[in-house]
Amino acid sequence: MKNFSRKGQGLVEYALLLGFVAAIALFVTINGGFGATIKNLFGTAGDNVETAGNNILNTNESESEETSFDYETQTEESDAAPSYKTLNWQMEIVPFADMTYNTIVNSDTVDKALSSEIGFFNTLFSAIEGYLASTKAEDGTKDWESFLTMIDNTKAKNNFNSTYVRDEQKITIKRTGNGLRVTYSDKEGLYYYTLSPDANNVMQVETNSNKSYSQFFSTIIRNADGGGWKYSG
Numbered sequence: 001m002k003n004f005s006r007k008g009q010g011l012v013e014y015a016l017l018l019g020f021v022a023a024i025a026l027f028v029t030i031n032g033g034f035g036a037t038i039k040n041l042f043g044t045a046g047d048n049v050e051t052a053g054n055n056i057l058n059t060n061e062s063e064s065e066e067t068s069f070d071y072e073t074q075t076e077e078s079d080a081a082p083s084y085k086t087l088n089w090q091m092e093i094v095p096f097a098d099m100t101y102n103t104i105v106n107s108d109t110v111d112k113a114l115s116s117e118i119g120f121f122n123t124l125f126s127a128i129e130g131y132l133a134s135t136k137a138e139d140g141t142k143d144w145e146s147f148l149t150m151i152d153n154t155k156a157k158n159n160f161n162s163t164y165v166r167d168e169q170k171i172t173i174k175r176t177g178n179g180l181r182v183t184y185s186d187k188e189g190l191y192y193y194t195l196s197p198d199a200n201n202v203m204q205v206e207t208n209s210n211k212s213y214s215q216f217f218s219t220i221i222r223n224a225d226g227g228g229w230k231y232s233g
Contacts, residue, residue, distance in 0.1 A: 085130065085131045085132065086131070086132050086135050087128060087131040087132060087135065088135050088143075089133075089134065089135070089143035089144060089146065089147050090143055090146065093124075093128070093147055094146065094147055094150055097120070097124075097147065097150060097151060098150060098154065100116065100120045101120075101151060101154045101155070102154065103116060104116045104117050104120070104160075105154065105155070105158040106158075110164065110229045110230055110231055111227045111228070111229050114164045114171065114221065114229050115221055117162060117173055118171075118182070118217050118221050119221075121173065121180070121182055121193075121195075121213070122213055122214050122217065124195065125193065125195055125205050125213045126214070128195075128203050129195070129203055129204060129205050130202060130203060130204075131202070131203050132201055132202060132203070133197035133201040133202065133203055134201060137201060140201065141178060141197050141201060144178070144203075145178070148175050148178075148180065151175070151180075152175060161231060161232065162174060163231065163232035164229045164230070164231065164232065165229070165230055165231075165232045166228050166229045166230065168186050168187045169184070169185070169186045169220075170184070170185045170186070170232065171183070171184050171220075171229075172232075176194065177196075178196055178197065179194045179196030179206075180194065180195045180196070181193070181194040181195075182194075182213070182217075184216070184217070184220065191207070191208060191209045191216065192207060192208060192209075193205060193206075193207045193209070193213045193216075194206045194207070
């Protein structure tokens, strides 16, 4: 009886398998063969993906319209639009710079003054590159110009000249037009780093060196023979 039951169960399972295969064959035949069936299946999936993609694009376009901005000619819709970060120069940068320059001009040695001023610009260059030159686009470079004026006034008030020399080396830190430039020269050449706003009022660092500001000046200011600097003139 046990053998008979097992054979019966096997026949039932075999019949179900044949029925399943027949159902698949019928489905394929109705849909025009394997090629058409595959095409239909993946075509439907492709349509679904395309529909979902269009929905995502439409959603992103709606969000872009809500958050779009235009600082002069640069817009968020363009391919190369950077992420602008607003910075309140008068509240965040000017007090820091004013305090730093008062420390620099009152340093008891030239070496300390130079080290502090180079360090100040290292912080400034790395902290504000890519930020807006002012808190509002319509202000133009108002806040940045106020910052430059503050430095000029502090130097003039203290009769301070940011020009340092040592043998054939020379470091000059000064305002050039609408930018602040740190220049280093020796017998091998002249190198500069300028911080200024571009046409879209975004702060940029321009240089003719292949090293970052900190890399370049760390070898000059922090090496073993980093002292011995004098004011020029």
